Amino acid sequence: MKKNNWIWAVFALCLTLIQLPLIVQADDQTPAEQFRVGMEAGYAPFNWTQTTDANGAVPISGEEGSAFAGGYDVQIAKRIAEGLGKELVIVKTQWDGLPPALQAGTIDAVIAGMSPTAERREQIDFTDPYYESDLVVVVRKDGAFADAKSLADLSGAKITAQLNTFHYTVIDQIPEVQKEQAMRDFSSMRVALASGIIDGYVSERPEGVTAVGANPDLKMVEFDEGAGFETNPEDVQVAVGMRKGDPDVEKVNEILAGISEEERVSLMDQAVLDQPADASGETADQGLIADFKKIIDDYGMLFLRGAGLTLFIAILSTIIGLIIGLLVGIFRTLPLSENPVGRFFQRIVNGLLTIYIEVFRGTPMMVQAMVIFYGTALAFGVSMNRTLAAVLIVSINTGAYMSEIVRGGIFAVDDGQFEAAQAIGMTHWQTMIKVVLPQVMRNILPATGNEIIINIKDTAVLSVISVADLFFQGTSAAGTNFQYFQTFAIIGVIYLVLTISATQILRFVERKMDGPSAYVKLEDINPNE
Numbered sequence: 431m432k433k434n435n436w437i438w439a440v441f442a443l444c445l446t447l448i449q450l451p452l453i454v455q456a457d458d459q460t461p462a463e464q465f466r467v468g469m470e471a472g473y474a475p476f477n478w479t480q481t482t483d484a485n486g487a488v489p490i491s492g493e494e495g496s497a498f499a500g501g502y503d504v505q506i507a508k509r510i511a512e513g514l515g516k517e518l519v520i521v522k523t524q525w526d527g528l529p530p531a532l533q534a535g536t537i538d539a540v541i542a543g544m545s546p547t548a549e550r551r552e553q554i555d556f557t558d559p560y561y562e563s564d565l566v567v568v569v570r571k572d573g574a575f576a577d578a579k580s581l582a583d584l585s586g587a588k589i590t591a592q593l594n595t596f597h598y599t600v601i602d603q604i605p606e607v608q609k610e611q612a613m614r615d616f617s618s619m620r621v622a623l624a625s626g627i628i629d630g631y632v633s634e635r636p637e638g639v640t641a642v643g644a645n646p647d648l649k650m651v652e653f654d655e656g657a658g659f660e661t662n663p664e665d666v667q668v669a670v671g672m673r674k675g676d677p678d679v680e681k682v683n684e685i686l687a688g689i690s691e692e693e694r695v696s697l698m699d700q701a702v703l704d705q706p707a708d709a710s711g712e713t714a715d716q717g718l719i720a721d722f723k724k725i726i727d728d729y730g731m732l733f734l735r736g737a738g739l740t741l742f743i744a745i746l747s748t749i750i751g752l753i754i755g756l757l758v759g760i761f762r763t764l765p766l767s768e769n770p771v772g773r774f775f776q777r778i779v780n781g782l783l784t785i786y787i788e789v790f791r792g793t794p795m796m797v798q799a800m801v802i803f804y805g806t807a808l809a810f811g812v813s814m815n816r817t818l819a820a821v822l823i824v825s826i827n828t829g830a831y832m833s834e835i836v837r838g839g840i841f842a843v844d845d846g847q848f849e850a851a852q853a854i855g856m857t858h859w860q861t862m863i864k865v866v867l868p869q870v871m872r873n874i875l876p877a878t879g880n881e882i883i884i885n886i887k888d889t890a891v892l893s894v895i896s897v898a899d900l901f902f903q904g905t906s907a908a909g910t911n912f913q914y915f916q917t918f919a920i921i922g923v924i925y926l927v928l929t930i931s932a933t934q935i936l937r938f939v940e941r942k943m944d945g946p947s948a949y950v951k952l953e954d955i956n957p958n959e
Contacts, residue, residue: 465516466491467507468523468537469499472909473616474640475701476543476668477501479522479906481728485704490522492816493898496731497522497906502636502701503541506560506689510539510670513685514678522906523896525615526594529553530800531896532673534807539682540671543634546664547596555674557682559667561694564652565600565659566638569630570623571649580657581605587629590619597632600659616641617909623648624914632659634666639702644912706910721916729907729917736903737924739817743892743899744885747824752878754825755832758783760862762833763840783833790830796891799823803895820897824889828881835877839870872943879936883929900924 471479471490478501480487486505487498499520511518521537528540532554546556567584569575575587581604590610591597598612610628613619619631620641630651633641638650653659670686672679706728726733762780767773790798803819806812814822843866851861890901904921908914 463516464519465507465511465514466519466521466536466538467511467541468521468528468531468539469503469507469542470525470528470615470909471497471499471520471522472906473501473543473637474705474910475501475636475698477503477541478705478910479732480706480910481732485700488518488520490520493522493732493735496735497898497903500701500704500706502561502698503543505697505701506670506686507539507541509689510541510682510685513688514681521896522898522902524893524902525592527800527804527894527896528671530804530808532671534804534813535673535811536807536813538672538676538678543637543668544671545596545667546669546671548664550671553674554671555676555679556669556671557679558686559664559669560686560689561668561698562663562666563634563636563668565597565661565666566633566635566653567630567651568620568623568633568638568641569649569651570626571647573629575629575651576649578651579654581653581659582657584630584651588627589630589632590622590628591632592616592619596661596665597634600661600665601632603659615905615909617905617914620645620648620912621914636698636702640705641912643702718916721913722920725907725911725913725916725920728911729903732903732907733900733920733924736898736900737928739897740886740889740899740901741928743817743820743824743889743897744882747821747828748878748882748885750821750825751828751832751881754829755834755836756867758787758829758833759836759840760867762837764858787830787833790827791834794891795823795827795888796894798827799892799895816895816897819895820889820892820899823892824885828885831881832874832878835874836870839874840866842873843869875936875940875943879933882932882936886928886932887925 469477471477477499479490480498480500481496483489483498485500486508487500488504488508489495490497490499499522504520507520508518521531523531523537525542528537528542528544529550531537532540540554543561544550546559550556567575567578567589569578569587575584578584584604585606586608587604588608588610589601589604590613591601593612593614595612601607601609613622613631616631616633616637619628622628623631624645624647635650635652642648642650670682672682762783764776767776799819802823803814803816806814840862847865848861851865856864889897889899892899893902893905896902900921904917908917911917
């Protein structure tokens with residue numbers, strides 16, 4: 431094997447590996463015969479993520495064979511899909527992304543413990559309720575509010591609830607309450623409660639039972655009759671959300687009517703028993719090492735798939751972003767054309783490129799993801815593959831930064847080299863390709879490597895469009911096993927391994943581009959040798 435062949439062999443192997451997530455992540459391209467249901471898969475006992483199909487769990491779209499959704503919502507979704515004569519497809523989606531996904535047509539229904547409030551009815555239609563529950567407050571067992579029996583007993587407490595839910599609005603009914611900022615999901619609230627940042631959070635009774643069963647340090651406050659929250663019937667009900675004017679709403683109502691109240695209670699009781707979190711507390715005292723081992727055993731493959739997808743998006747997007755940056759950077763350094771028409775169009779294009787750079791550098795990637803992914807579906811009816819959408823979003827964002835890095839690298843090249851190239855008759859493009867860009871590529875290599883590392887970490891924001899990257903998988907696991915510190919400690923280590931490995935590879939490439947570290951000086955050569 432030649433000297434550098436092993437490098438190409440490793441490169442080919444890495445290229446093959448990073449393409450795997452794209453192959454297995456081909457979701458959203460579903461036929462009309464499928465009933466696509468969106469849920470968090472992290473809100474036990476309504477829905478959760480597990481690694482087997484035990485207890486009637488259903489494969490999660492794009493993660494078949496490694497991740498399954500279980501819970502009460504899944505069992506209801508199975509009944510509805512069967513009644514409609516369609517195949518059930520679970521599309522794992524962050525809570526904030528459920529209404530946009532439904533409106534954009536990437537899912538057909540939301541079955542995720544969602545209440546049919548008046549505000550939500552303005553945007554989507556709801557079926558008849560399929561569950562009804564009481565509101566509770568989850569507090570610390572050893573806290574000052576553990577013995578609360580009424581809202582008055584919670585006076586002065588720091589209370590929060592999930593973002594964009596009815597739960598957050600009822601907090602105002604607690605006298606002199608310290609209403610904390612709403613949180614994105616229940617995982618965040620449980621961590622905040624356990625760490626003492628808040629005194630409690632508002633939830634529904636099934637979730638409260640699950641939280642207390644999984645963590646003996648928590649307690650669920652159930653209020654005496656007339657001493658709890660004042661609610662409208664629809665506020666404590668759970669219904670199926672569907673698109674405005676969907677003709678299947680009545681069909682779903684007929685299916686739900688065929689599920690008796692006794693059967694619904696039985697399904698919820700069974701969901702509480704089936705959830706992966708250890709409600710018995712038998713493993714709670716086995717130690718931190720045992721917790722880490724169990725999480726790795728249960729979710730290790732899920733984390734590796736998420737890490738593979740993270741790496742794939744980061745590397746491919748950085749390469750595409752670099753190409754975009756090179757093209758934009760070179761164009762913006764072109765001398766103005768002597769032709770008036772050419773000069774006019776050149777100024778127009780330069781203006782558009784400036785707008786592109788300022789917009790994508792001046793707005794958060796999370797906002798860009800929401801606008802591009804859901805906006806294209808709403809405006810043009812285009813249902814994008816989540817992985818391809820992620821690559822597109824990160825590539826365009828990276829291209830905006832790289833264009834300025836490339837432009838700076840071009841300006842760093844000595845003007846004399848431009849003049850020398852022109853003196854021998856080279857055009858601007860020939861000068862760029864043969865003289866300037868080789869130097870620019872070496873100069874911007876550290877910045878390019880920094881972009882790869884940034885992109886490895888920034889893929890976490892793509893969870894807003896439910897890309898199953900490493901962070902999204904970690905959030906799902908923590909929402910199911912209730913072991914937040916242990917789970918995210920493992921996720922943090924994986925991120926660290928990815929970024930350190932990328933750094934070392936880039937330093938190796940830099941050394942190769944720099945050539946030998948020592949050169950023989952001309953005066954040291956013995957002419958007699």
